[in-house]
Amino acid sequence: MTRIIFDTATSLNGWIADEANSLEWLFAVDESGLPQDRLLPGGATVLVEGSTTYEWVLREEALLEQPTKWQEFYGHKPTFVFTTRTLPVPDGADVRFVSGPVPEVLPQLRAAAGDGDIWVVGGGDLAGQFLDAGALDQIGLTVAPVALTGGAPLLPRRLESDRLRLVSAAAYGQFARLVYEVLPL
Template identity: 75%
Template sequence: MTRILFDTATSLNGWIADENNSLSWLFAVEGGTTPDAEVLPTNAGVLVEGSTTYEWVLAEADALAHPEKWQEFHGDRPTFVFTTRELPVPDGADVRFVSGSVADALPGIRAAAGDTDIWVVGGGDLAGQFLDAGALDEIAVSVAPVLLTGGAPLLPRRCESDRLRLVSAKAVGQFARLVYEVDNASAV
């Protein structure tokens, strides 16, 4: 059964990027550039990103000039990017631009995923839109031993404890790995 997962890293005080949309703080943590394979979603057949995440990946990897760097992370998996703008695409990448609501885009995303999972890579507001739509099944967070003064919040939504059930909590290198199941039955 296809699940929709938000799996990301965050600072100890809840920021997924700093004020400059940079992840340099994450890469400075031991294990931050190459996450332990056990924490990456293993059955993710489709990736979903917001335009800020997508543009950051393009710039950080210089993926337009080096499309092989896109393939290192995304592989051949379809990547849906929520945006209202026309953006460039690395050669050979399966990037599908969508605009509008998550609810409207979900049928196409689910069709592309087939029997595999859907990984909402980022950002936090996009994951929040999946949560609002009652479509987010799991939130997995790798908490880094870093404190930031601001930036992009992990998940800028209020979600009460009656909707989240702790599945696991463990140390993975320098990170605290927390996995929560989301109860969508009580979604608004």
Template identity: 70%
Template sequence: MTRFLFDTATSLDGFIADEANSLGWLFAVPHGTTPDDELLPSGHRVMVEGSTTYEWLLAESDLLAHPEKWHEFYGDRPVFVFTSRDLPVPEGADVRFVGGPVADALPVIRAAADGGDVWVVGGGDLAGQFLDAGALDRIAISIAPVALGAGAPLFPRRIESDRLTLIEAKAVGQFARVIFDVQRADAPE
């Protein structure tokens, strides 16, 4: 059964990117460029991200000029990018652009996952849209020893404690790793 996982790193003060939408702060943390395997999801067949995350990754690693790097990050997995714009695609990359509400894209994403997991890479608002659509099953957060003061929030939604069940909390290198299962919201009567 396909599960949707939001797995990301955040600063101590709850930001997943700085004010310039950069993740450079994360890579400055010891082992930030080569994270421990425990800090990355496994078993996912599909990745989903927003256009800001996608464009930052393209620029940061110069993926259009060096498309061979794409496979280092994504492998052969399909990557769905939520956007309303036409964006470039690295040669040989399986990038699928989708627009509109997350709920409308769920059938095609589930079909691509073929029973495997879907990693919602980012951003936080996109993960919130998966939550709003009733399709977010797990939230895994790697908290870095950095405070940014401002930036893109981890999860710009209110989620009450009755919706989250703590599965695991542990130290992994310089990161605090916490994992929550997400309970479905009660259907309106």
């Protein structure tokens, strides 16, 4: 059964990007002790992200100028980008632009995922929209030893403890890894 997973890195105080929508703070942390897969969801066959996340990755990794790098990050998995704008696509990348409410797009995402999982890469508000739709099954957090003064919040929704069940907690070098199951309403 397809699960929808929000899996991301976060600062100690709950920011997934700084005020400039940058992740430089994350990549400055010593990564020794992290597994080679960097704790990414292995069963994901579809990726979902918002336009801010998509544009940041394109820019930071120069994926338009070096489109072969796309495969290093995303492989051949379809990547759905929620946006209302026309955005560039690296040559050879399977990027599908969608817009509208999450419930309307869910059938398309589930069909593309087949028996695999759907990974909501970012951002936090998009993950919140999946939560609002009752479609978020798991939250995986890799907590970095960094505190930021502001930026993009991890999950700008109220989510009470009665909706979360801790599945695992572990230390990986400087990082803490937490995985929660999101319980249905």
